[in-house]
Amino acid sequence: MLVRMTTNATNADGPQVRPRRRAPAGAAVLREDVTEAIRAAVFEELATVGYARMSIEGIARRAGVGKTAVYRRWRSKLHLVLDIVSVIAVQGLPAPETGSLEGDLRMLYEVSSRALRHPVASQIIPDLQAEAARNPEIAEALQKALKQGQEEVALKIVAAAEGRGEVRAGLNEELALDLISGPLYWRSVVIRSPKLPKGYLGALARATTEAIKAL
Amino acid sequence: MLVRMTTNATNADGPQVRPRRRAPAGAAVLREDVTEAIRAAVFEELATVGYARMSIEGIARRAGVGKTAVYRRWRSKLHLVLDIVSVIAVQGLPAPETGSLEGDLRMLYEVSSRALRHPVASQIIPDLQAEAARNPEIAEALQKALKQGQEEVALKIVAAAEGRGEVRAGLNEELALDLISGPLYWRSVVIRSPKLPKGYLGALARATTEAIKAL
DNA sequence: TTACGACGAAACGGTTGCGTTCCGACGACG
DNA sequence: CGTCGTCGGAACGCAACCGTTTCGTCGTAA
Secondary structure: OOOOOOOOOOOOOOOOOOOOOOOOOOOOOOOOHHHHHHHHHHHHHHHHHHHHOOOHHHHHOOOOOOOHHHHOOOOOOOHHHHHHHHHHHHOOOOOOOOOOHHHHHHHHHHHHHHHHHHHHHHHHHHHHHHHHHOOOOHHHHHHHHHHHHHHHHHHHHHHHHHHHHHOOOOOOOHHHHHHHHHHHHOOOOOOOOOOOOHHHHHHHHHHHHHHHHHH | OOOOOOOOOOOOOOOOOOOOOOOOOOOOOOOOOHHHHHHHHHHHHHHHHHHHHHHHHHHHHHHHOOHHHHHHHOOHHHHHHHHHHHHHHHOOOOOOOOHHHHHHHHHHHHHHHHHHHHHHHHHHHHHHHHHHHOOOOOOOOOHHHHHHHHHHHHHHHHHHHHOOOOHHHHOOOOHHHHHHHHHHHHHHHHHHOOOOOOOHHHHHHHHHHHHHHHH
């Protein structure tokens, strides 16, 4: 799985920590394995039926737990999904440092393309994307996840290239990010091509480099 | 609206033309205004609640017609949406011919960006996109619509540039298309930036031109 | 003038999910 | 060894849609 939670460590939107009255209790504590089973079930459900059709009953069914176990942890489908998404967001990609813009881009693409063509991602992301258009909270969570996963790294790469004098200083960074992220996303998620032709990523990195140098 | 149908002209997936027994009938014919009201309602419903949550009852309610009026025309939600999508697909964009790759791209972007930031499109497209991952029929219809609306034009532009010797002949056209379509889509649909900073499209066209020349 | 069929409205029985409640069982902590 | 709270399971009443059927109305082509 993606993240391991220390038994009670979460705060915002995670499994709820409520104000314990006096004595937290004995061995009647939320079981971590149940929590994890639910999370996994949400992922699968999200991928197969999508957010809109996803039901608490379905999740519990798939996880092999009672509905009560779910409601004990999250107040609603929305909270559940927000938690899940924020969990994904946690993993910050390390910025590559190959010493050249093209090399950095190439490495970024290597990682991103693997992530994007992972069935879970390529199913769930557009789904939440669509949902985000109607739900600001999902939009925010998703932005955060995508931003941290991609944009931040891309920004570092560009800044490094600026520092090396490889590209014009003070270039339009917003546009640079679009040039970096757009094409691969388009191919992986929109066109949904199952496999990238070999040499694709290299050529893409080269072309993108030229594009950014022209800014 | 997008397309005007001659009273009975459709075939594949449009309002159903069934085998009339002997006499088509008198003035008891499907009313075109009702058909159009339903189509419009589907658009709005699709934009506000999305495909998954959209219900026939809701459509009829919004259109101010009876459920029967809908079922008389389309067998299911799926047929209804497939019809709608194919209707969009009809409109083929004319390829610009400015005499230069950058000029052509600039014009393409002008048109595309307007289309993409139209609320209807920016809401509906990602929704159907997500749905397409689960439904091959929707996927096909959507591909057709997007392909005709974008890729075909983009391909012509690239071919023209090849013909002028502006770019290397025999370049990787697949990649070229991604470079052309990706960034604007990313910004408009994924990032969902409400307004493009001025000068954006011009800079994008210039950068993309350089990228393609590097292929 | 007649007959056909679309029209909106309402109701049909059936399914699914909602969020809540009660249940007996279990198991670790005090 | 008793208490506490989670466990899965089942049922609650309520709501929304499903796809179909029935109804009386209406307008036009024959």
